[in-house]
Amino acid sequence: MGSRRYLLSKCLQALVTLWFVLTFNFFLFRVLPGDPIGMLARSEKLSPADIAALRHDQGLDLPMAQQYVVYMKNVVTGDLGESLRTGLPVRDLIGSRMWPTVLLVGLGTILASWLGILIGIRGGWRRGSRFDTTSQYSSLVLYAMPEGWLGMLLLLIFSGWLHWFPAGGYARPDETGVAHLVDLLDHLFLPLLTLTLGYIGGYAIVMRSSMIDTINEDFVHTARAKGVPERLVRSKHVVPNAFLPSFTLIILSFGFVLGGAIVIETVYSWPGLGLLTYQAIQTLDFPVIQAVFLIASAAVIVANLIADITYGYLDPRIKQV
Amino acid sequence: MRTRTRNVSATLLALMFAATITTAAAAQTATPAPSSSGDVVLRVGVIADLDTDNVFAVSAGSDYTVATSEYDMLLSFSSKDLTAAPGLATGCDHNGDYTTWTCHIRPGLKWSDGQPLTSEDIAFTYRFVIDNNIPQYKSYFPSDPTFETPDPTTLIWKAKAPTFAPEMPPWVYIVPEHIWAPYDGKDLKTIRDVSQTPAVGSGPFILTSWTPGQGFVMSRNPYYWGPTPSLDRIEYQVYTNQEAMIQALKNGEIDALDGLQPSLINSVQGSPNITLQKVVSDWWLNLAFNFGGQPGSTYTPLPALHDLVVRKAIEMAIDKNAIVQKVYEGAATPGDTIVRPASAYWHLDIPADKEFQYNPTEAAQMLQQAGYVDTNGDGIREDPKTGQPLEMRIPASTDTTGAEQAGELIVGYLKQIGIKVDLLPATDAKMNDYWGSGNFDAYIWYWSGDPDPNYQLFVFTSAQCGSWSDGCWKDPHFDKLYEEQHTEMNQTKRQAIVKEAQQYEYDQVPGVVLAYPNWLEAYRTDRFTGWVGQPGPDGYVLPTYNYDTWLYLRPLGETSSNSSSGLPGWVWLIAAVVIAGVVVVTRRGRKIEPDEA
Numbered sequence: 001m002g003s004r005r006y007l008l009s010k011c012l013q014a015l016v017t018l019w020f021v022l023t024f025n026f027f028l029f030r031v032l033p034g035d036p037i038g039m040l041a042r043s044e045k046l047s048p049a050d051i052a053a054l055r056h057d058q059g060l061d062l063p064m065a066q067q068y069v070v071y072m073k074n075v076v077t078g079d080l081g082e083s084l085r086t087g088l089p090v091r092d093l094i095g096s097r098m099w100p101t102v103l104l105v106g107l108g109t110i111l112a113s114w115l116g117i118l119i120g121i122r123g124g125w126r127r128g129s130r131f132d133t134t135s136q137y138s139s140l141v142l143y144a145m146p147e148g149w150l151g152m153l154l155l156l157i158f159s160g161w162l163h164w165f166p167a168g169g170y171a172r173p174d175e176t177g178v179a180h181l182v183d184l185l186d187h188l189f190l191p192l193l194t195l196t197l198g199y200i201g202g203y204a205i206v207m208r209s210s211m212i213d214t215i216n217e218d219f220v221h222t223a224r225a226k227g228v229p230e231r232l233v234r235s236k237h238v239v240p241n242a243f244l245p246s247f248t249l250i251i252l253s254f255g256f257v258l259g260g261a262i263v264i265e266t267v268y269s270w271p272g273l274g275l276l277t278y279q280a281i282q283t284l285d286f287p288v289i290q291a292v293f294l295i296a297s298a299a300v301i302v303a304n305l306i307a308d309i310t311y312g313y314l315d316p317r318i319k320q321v
Numbered sequence: 322m323r324t325r326t327r328n329v330s331a332t333l334l335a336l337m338f339a340a341t342i343t344t345a346a347a348a349q350t351a352t353p354a355p356s357s358s359g360d361v362v363l364r365v366g367v368i369a370d371l372d373t374d375n376v377f378a379v380s381a382g383s384d385y386t387v388a389t390s391e392y393d394m395l396l397s398f399s400s401k402d403l404t405a406a407p408g409l410a411t412g413c414d415h416n417g418d419y420t421t422w423t424c425h426i427r428p429g430l431k432w433s434d435g436q437p438l439t440s441e442d443i444a445f446t447y448r449f450v451i452d453n454n455i456p457q458y459k460s461y462f463p464s465d466p467t468f469e470t471p472d473p474t475t476l477i478w479k480a481k482a483p484t485f486a487p488e489m490p491p492w493v494y495i496v497p498e499h500i501w502a503p504y505d506g507k508d509l510k511t512i513r514d515v516s517q518t519p520a521v522g523s524g525p526f527i528l529t530s531w532t533p534g535q536g537f538v539m540s541r542n543p544y545y546w547g548p549t550p551s552l553d554r555i556e557y558q559v560y561t562n563q564e565a566m567i568q569a570l571k572n573g574e575i576d577a578l579d580g581l582q583p584s585l586i587n588s589v590q591g592s593p594n595i596t597l598q599k600v601v602s603d604w605w606l607n608l609a610f611n612f613g614g615q616p617g618s619t620y621t622p623l624p625a626l627h628d629l630v631v632r633k634a635i636e637m638a639i640d641k642n643a644i645v646q647k648v649y650e651g652a653a654t655p656g657d658t659i660v661r662p663a664s665a666y667w668h669l670d671i672p673a674d675k676e677f678q679y680n681p682t683e684a685a686q687m688l689q690q691a692g693y694v695d696t697n698g699d700g701i702r703e704d705p706k707t708g709q710p711l712e713m714r715i716p717a718s719t720d721t722t723g724a725e726q727a728g729e730l731i732v733g734y735l736k737q738i739g740i741k742v743d744l745l746p747a748t749d750a751k752m753n754d755y756w757g758s759g760n761f762d763a764y765i766w767y768w769s770g771d772p773d774p775n776y777q778l779f780v781f782t783s784a785q786c787g788s789w790s791d792g793c794w795k796d797p798h799f800d801k802l803y804e805e806q807h808t809e810m811n812q813t814k815r816q817a818i819v820k821e822a823q824q825y826e827y828d829q830v831p832g833v834v835l836a837y838p839n840w841l842e843a844y845r846t847d848r849f850t851g852w853v854g855q856p857g858p859d860g861y862v863l864p865t866y867n868y869d870t871w872l873y874l875r876p877l878g879e880t881s882s883n884s885s886s887g888l889p890g891w892v893w894l895i896a897a898v899v900i901a902g903v904v905v906v907t908r909r910g911r912k913i914e915p916d917e918a
Binding site: 050053054057058082085086087088093096097152155156159160163166167168169170171172173174265266267268269271272275276282283284 | 360362371372373375378454456508509510513514516530532533534535536538554556558559560561562564565566568569571572574748750
């Protein structure tokens, strides 16, 4: 009973948050200075009359409230509209960018969280050891390092000097089958390395400090006093409890996957959602901006919901509160 | 048990990395080969993706590159000087009063789908543009022309008044009637939303695939009417990072690149096997003064700008050479007139004795003598008529290369002569708001136009206030000169009028042509030969005005210079590191267990 109410209230909260984000985004982007149609004027020789006609066709001359109603109706029916800039359906635009982003950011998040957690466990368990100090310093350095700078540095070294990897892009258009896969991996390596290195520190730091907190808990002392082998104290008592904060972090990070990695995608010309967001904001392409923000926020909200729900099961105390 | 799991995961991880690296290495060794299919492929890096594959929605850079390769025009632009050259028509003759032009279309032309291309397609395209009000192209048809096609190889252009329009020539891509007829009469949005990949065109290369954000591919048109190109395909790769694009050119991943930032010139210049093409300028950076009077505008721009002395003083206070050097790293020439140097036949190089020389001291004196004196000692001069300080709000386009940086220099230059500038960097979307509302005293933006000067002069006429005019400069004498050149059919006489109009505009200073920046391209010299500049050797080598480069480009023997057999050294290096890692982890695991247990 309790768990059903818990579940329902969490889902309801998520829906309200989503509605709020949608509404907020809708108005936020329309407050930005400039006019998406007008900016085509100089390059396309559009006269004021042409601009007015196009604005009318796009429904941009309607009162704001009416545009909002149309927008919400379309979102609910799954119609994301067409890009103002290219006239292509937003759904197709996002579809073509989704896979590169999932591949890069998703894989990066898996690798970084896995390695980060392993490092955190080891460092926290043997606090003060050489491994701990080394890993802590490197984690802090990596965590603090701007991703764009790290990306440029790796690009310069591995592509510029050593010529080991291509300088950017996704894959050559003329390759198919295995050749395509190989080519894709070749292009993926540097951005993935940058992303993994950039994310790893955060996970390691959180896991380590949470390990240290847990080691000092009474139940750990009790376990040791009972004579439980150290190996088991670590794997059965400390790690499962210390893992909770990292778990939330990981689930939330997966929510951010669909937001893309704007900086890294730009540095490596990786055609993901982050890059699409950046380009759409530059050209005030409202339908595209709204759609990418919708997807990114929906993903975060869903991830948050999953974290909330599973957390309730992992740590029953949460559900009771 | 735990240790074993950990060892397994470490081994898996190591294997995963090793697999990635090995496959990547295999790709690396395969990269320098011309292409896996043995086709001759040219690879081009671009900074701008396509915005559209629709010829009626073209807006910027790459759109025009594709359209120019894919379609022909009635007459094309010559690579020599951008004057009219044979295109689909071998030429056009006019009658005695220039109202009727008869164009001779090549026989036996075909579209890329094998359908015949006739004069009827050309007439259809022109009517389509006029009837459907296609913004990019509609201005090329003055004096209400009609088009007749007595036979498949003849097009008759009849205008109600004398015109040289057919020989300008009109920059209108000819499209197939059998593809576009269903959209005739539809609203502009419907026409602009048509997607055209693969397209049906008549040019040497047709867009066959486009992956937004990644790039696009053009393949040879088997029905192209001219000489068969050596290239089979042209692959465009979009780079969002210019340094990476340069690196790709140096690595040989791409053969050419388009649209380099001036600040990166030094990373390309002097590189082995790479030529940097500083393209003769076909656009200019513009400081335009606002004279006010835009319909609906509530803003009153600085009244002192109506005084020619003030405008001249501003022109003389700006160090154009410094802008060329500091903003464009030398990849520009100082600006003078509103017809850009790429239109060499029409451009007037202002003679030195008629040029405003950079002289801030004299500029300050001119203001002083005209009564613009700093009365309250705050460093800013006041207008003697209104008492208003000489302060200007100057928006500068952040989307135009160099505009904002030039603006920053201008703030300093004008401060020297007692004029305060409030620089407002703005995106083009915002610039358009300023432009439309007239809410500025001057702005820094760009102009670019056709090879023919008509359009560029047209936008400076009085009637364009509220439409194309920058700041509603209204000058009857300039309007008269525009009309004269517009109706003068003798080209030599027209050239003289066009030059007179440029000198007049320069003297009246409705704005300052700050610089003619070079467009920057670069290409490898060890892969292909036969790049054709348009116009002339210093012109664009990648298709802009015509596609001649595609016809003359030839591969230079085998292009697999970088390839080596076997795996490159880095694979062995990383493999060694991975193996060492696995060994360490495994041994550690064994050692730890007894301690902990």
